[in-house]
Amino acid sequence: MVPEYYLVIKMRESIIMKIHYGTALGAVALVAVHILMRLSQKFSDSLQYQNVLANYHFLPYALMLEVILILLSVHGFNGLRVILLELKQGVAYERAINYGSIVAMIVLVAYGSRTILMAGMGLS
């Protein structure tokens, strides 16, 4: 049984929103690079199996994808958390939404990182 005090993660809303804005700015820059990479060759060619794998084998690009994944997961699920908190209020509901958002972020980052790691290490 996890002690009660481990279950209460308090972060001021202003800090959360600064993270929201920071992840937004970071994601804008890196997603722009990600999209431009697709345009560096013919679009249909860029989606061919070998070409996609080659992207994962190129370490800087793979790292960039990992950073995009983290930034967008945090930004996206925090935005969803804000919308859901506005729709309904209550101590239990809000706690569920807050922790649910963190869990969703972790799950998405974990799943995406698995793809990047395994594809990068040639484990497909």
Place this chain on the structure above:
Amino acid sequence: MAEQFSNREGIKGMTNPTRYGLHRVAYWLQRLSGLGLLAYLIGHIYETSTILNGKAAWNNMLSLTETPGGHLVLVLVIGMCVFHTGNGIRLMISEGGKGVGKPGQPEYPYRASSLNSKQRLCIWVSIALAALAMMYGAGVLFGD
């Protein structure tokens, strides 16, 4: 009974973009595009994970996404992404207190300084850029 007579507009009121000018429309579009992009992100993470299952699985996934329907979805995503980015930058700057006008003595007919022409221009520019990006994206995707 107390809930009913709290008289809150509810989701219907929150999602209604009309009645209050361009800023309310931009708020509604920002929310809609944000949710759409989150759904696309989850789908995209799943879609790209199929590369781990080999060439056949990857090509199978491509046969689903590299279709007119798939391209249409992608064009919409491009539009949502550009609008959300442009309007988001406008919001970040405005929420820092810049570009919302200066406090002063209100004069009849009391037009709000925060809803000024610069703000409206930024919203229209975001919409225009999204439209342009969608057209370019459609050209690349359907022209291939």
Place this chain on the structure above:
Amino acid sequence: MATVEVPKEQKVEPTTPAPAPSKPKTITLRISRSNPSENAETKFEEFKIPVQKWTTVLEAILYVKQSLDHSVAVRYSCRQASCGSCGMKINGKPRLACYTKVSELESNVITVEPMNNFPIIRDLAVDFKQLFSTHKKMKPFIINEESEVQPGTKEFIQTPEDLEKFLQFSYCIKCGLCNSACPTMATDKSFIGPQGLAQAYRYTADNRDQGKNDRLKIVDQSHGIWRCHFAGSCSYVCPKGVDPAMAIQLLRGYMLGFRK
């Protein structure tokens, strides 16, 4: 004895005809009727009333009360947009009934309903308890250890430039139209609301006040200032030019470090 010449009356030929007196026309006023203490039913009652060019919605409602149905419950007081009592939803938008002319609505059917996001007491009268309690939470008074009234002290000096930084936000009449229009208030019962946040800024921006940190702590919560998304509806409907949206963004500027 000096004589004063009185100029002969000169006949002035009229160049433009005098405007014809405004003919009264008839409009339909639909009033939302509900009595939560008796039942959950809400219905609309229609009344045909004569209006003239300058008739306000409040005058139309009072005509109904006077001549057609005395039981219509409506809150009003000053009739000149100073007290904020007569806020209601008129043809779908929150407005002050005394400040809205029937002619400016450009419709022969006027629908009046109680303001959204406020509990209904009866018909058009709504409960302002939450607005007032939120307003009080913002500490709407000057917080200053010194005092202007003790012997040997001076008044707090304020230049016209200092005054202009917060003056427009002090014109709030607590009519509640902003809270009614706000999309976050539509679903979030715990949200402070544009009125409270604007008043928090009014006092924060006042150079006589030393309570900035207290107020920033109060608004920095999950249902505080960060649930405003600059939809601007509050400023769109404000009848006094308070522009709560501007106040909220300026207050956020303090929290993001853009303003000191």
